[in-house]
Amino acid sequence: MYQPLADQLRPKTLDDVVGQTHILGPNGLLRRIIASGTIPNMIFYGPSGTGKTTVANIIAAQTQRQLYRLNATTASSADIKEIIAQLDTFLAPNGILLYLDEIQYFTKKQQQSLLEFIENGKITLIASTTENPYFYVYNAILSRSTIFEFKSVPAAEIEKAVRRGIDFLAEKNGLTTHIEPEAVAYVAASCGGDVRKALNTVELLFAAGQVKNGVLPITLEDAKGLSQRSAMRYDRDGDSHYDIVSALQKSVRGSDPDAAVHYLARLLEADDLPSACRRMLVMASEDVGLAYPQAIVIVKACVDAALQLGMPEARIPLAEAAVLMATAPKSNSAYLAIDAALGDIRAGHSGEIPRQLQNVHADGTGFEREQGYLYPHDYPGHWVRQQYLPDKLLGKKYYEYGENKTEQAAKAYWDLLKSRSE
Numbered sequence: 199m200y201q202p203l204a205d206q207l208r209p210k211t212l213d214d215v216v217g218q219t220h221i222l223g224p225n226g227l228l229r230r231i232i233a234s235g236t237i238p239n240m241i242f243y244g245p246s247g248t249g250k251t252t253v254a255n256i257i258a259a260q261t262q263r264q265l266y267r268l269n270a271t272t273a274s275s276a277d278i279k280e281i282i283a284q285l286d287t288f289l290a291p292n293g294i295l296l297y298l299d300e301i302q303y304f305t306k307k308q309q310q311s312l313l314e315f316i317e318n319g320k321i322t323l324i325a326s327t328t329e330n331p332y333f334y335v336y337n338a339i340l341s342r343s344t345i346f347e348f349k350s351v352p353a354a355e356i357e358k359a360v361r362r363g364i365d366f367l368a369e370k371n372g373l374t375t376h377i378e379p380e381a382v383a384y385v386a387a388s389c390g391g392d393v394r395k396a397l398n399t400v401e402l403l404f405a406a407g408q409v410k411n412g413v414l415p416i417t418l419e420d421a422k423g424l425s426q427r428s429a430m431r432y433d434r435d436g437d438s439h440y441d442i443v444s445a446l447q448k449s450v451r452g453s454d455p456d457a458a459v460h461y462l463a464r465l466l467e468a469d470d471l472p473s474a475c476r477r478m479l480v481m482a483s484e485d486v487g488l489a490y491p492q493a494i495v496i497v498k499a500c501v502d503a504a505l506q507l508g509m510p511e512a513r514i515p516l517a518e519a520a521v522l523m524a525t526a527p528k529s530n531s532a533y534l535a536i537d538a539a540l541g542d543i544r545a546g547h548s549g550e551i552p553r554q555l556q557n558v559h560a561d562g563t564g565f566e567r568e569q570g571y572l573y574p575h576d577y578p579g580h581w582v583r584q585q586y587l588p589d590k591l592l593g594k595k596y597y598e599y600g601e602n603k604t605e606q607a608a609k610a611y612w613d614l615l616k617s618r619s620e
Contacts, residue, residue: 202394202397202398202401203363203366203367203397203398203400203401204247204393204394204397204398206366207359207362207363207366207397208252208255209249209252209256210256210259211256212229212232212253212256215249215252215253215256216249216351216355216356216358216359216393217248217249217349217350217351217352217355217356217391217393218248218249218253218348218349218351220349221346221347221348222253227346228253228346231344232256232257232260235260235261237257237261237295237322237324238322238343238344239316239322239323239324239339239342239343239344240323240324240325240343240344240345240346241301241324241325241326241327241331241335241339241340241343241344241345241346242254242324242325242326242327242346242348243326243327243328243329243330243331243345243346243347243348244328244347244348244349244350245328245348245349245350245390245391245392245438246328246392246394247351247389247391247392247393247394247395248348248349248350248351248391248392248393249348249351249393250326250348251297251299251326254297254324254326255297257295257324258295258297261295261322264284264294264295265294265295265297266281266294266295266296266297267296267297267299268281268296268297268298268299269298269299269300270298270299270300270301270302270303270304270308271299271300271303273298273304275307275308275311278308278311278312279311281294281296281321282311282315282321285315285320285321294320294321294322295321295322295324296312296321296322296323296324297324297325297326298323298324298325298326299325299326300326300327300328301325301326301327301331301334301335301339302327302328302329302331302334302335306336309335309336309338309339310336310338312339313338313339313342316339316342316343317342323339323343325339325343331345349391350390350391350392351391351392351393352391353383353386353387353391354386356385356386356389356391356393356396357382357383357386359393359396359397360382360385360386360396360397360400361382363396363397363400363401364377364382364400364403364416367400367401367404368414371404372412373409373412373413373414374412374413374414375413375414375415375416376413376414376415376416377416378415378416378417378418380418380421381403381416381417381418381420381421382416382421384418384421384422384425385399385400385403385421385425388421388422388425389425399421399424399425402424403416403420403421403424406420406424407420439470439473442461442464442465442468443461443465443473443477445457445461446458446461446462446465446474446477446481446520447477447480447481447484447485449461449524450481450485450520450523450524451481451485451528453524453525453528454524455520455521455524455525458520458521458523458524459517459520459521462474462513462516462517462520463513465477466509466512466513466516469509471504471505471508471509471512474504474516475501475504475505475516478497478500478501478516478519478520478523479494479497479498479501481497481523482494482496482497482498482519482523483532483533484530484533485523485528485530485533486523486526486527486528486529487528487529487530487531487532487533487600488529488531488532488600488602488604488605488608489526489527489528489529489600489602489603489604489605490526490527490602490604491604493522493523493526496519496522497519497522497523499515500515500516500518500519501515501516501519503515504516527602527603527604528602529600529602529604529605530600531597531598531599531600531605532597534596534597534598535596535597535598536596538596539596542591542594547590547591548588548590548591549588549589549590549591550588550589550590551588552585552586552587552588552589553569553570554569554570554571554572554584554585555571555586556569571584572584578618579615579618581612581615581616583616
């Protein structure tokens with residue numbers, strides 16, 4: 199039966215695990231906990247291919263408790279009940295160690311069914327998830343568990359696993375390998391920190407390789423052809439999506455055009471053109487704003503062009519928009535003003551609209567005088583002092599002029615005009 203290379207080479211000890219030195223290094227907290235033999239309820243959080251299942255297996259091998267494995271994508275409540283039924287029987291005299299993969303797919307009720315037993319220690323839960331557990335795991339489970347974050351494995355560490363995989367398959371198949379140095383580095387760098395993905399590529403290199411006289415050449419060209427198209431991790435509904443979008447906006451807001459095009463490239467490489475376009479329009483209004491009010495017009499034109507062109511040409515107008523906004527002056531004055539106004543309205547601070555601002559069907563035919571409305575265009579500078587906010591909010595300031603040239607010029611204009619009318 200076929201067994202993936204990543205499974206054949208799954209580490210049996212913590213010393214063989216690549217990466218995760220922050221928790222599994224010589225003085226790492228998780229390593230010390232495992233060495234103590236007292237295993238608490240734990241949640242392993244991080245991307246796929248970073249060692250979560252491997253570490254759980256190592257823990258299971260060092261405990262005297264009965265090990266059960268469930269995958270929440272396929273497991274049912276009946277599976278949980280079956281495990282619970284074995285508690286306090288000869289099948290599990292010392293309790294159960296339950297490894298629950300992808301816990302985020304369990305419903306709240308399914309997660310709750312475990313509470314009593316992890317509370318009294320009859321079940322020790324080791325759960326893994328690729329999603330943020332604070333969003334997807336029931337709070338009562340979280341409060342009874344210790345969370346350990348598994349991070350993407352650095353390329354330098356993955357190179358060790360790649361070379362180990364090559365040596366293993368070469369010995370298994372009785373081959374000698376001729377490796378171009380750049381090939382191993384490319385495989386390690388192009389897997390996005392996922393050891394499993396890198397070892398899958400090694401398998402493909404052996405499967406597709408052309409053996410001559412017992413020698414298998416492993417070339418950079420083959421590595422490029424067989425590696426995943428992108429080294430990124432990306433899930434349009436997951437943390438990676440929001441991290442990239444956040445990084446893009448913060449780079450533009452921070453006026454770093456190099457970082458801005460980098461994160462834009464990540465979105466485009468992941469074929470997420472809609473998110474890139476939407477975020478461009480948000481940034482034009484939220485971060486550039488009134489410091490350069492023409493930006494929204496230009497960015498909208500770039501977005502329209504990108505959507506009409508599609509990829510790969512869409513990258514060009516979107517890059518123009520990103521660089522334009524990153525290098526433009528910034529103002530969030532309008533953003534702050536509308537949020538402050540919304541805050542008042544949601545808090546119930548509104549009040550009646552002043553009579554002179556209310557609509558009357560006869561406006562423009564003389565009846566506006568009955569309202570007391572003063573028509574600004576009839577006055578010098580097209581402005582006249584009158585009340586616009588409701589009585590309840592009289593004197594309230596939502597908008598403050600930004601310190602940029604455009605808004606300061608507007609402020610100077612209105613300050614002068616209003617001072618002349620006093």
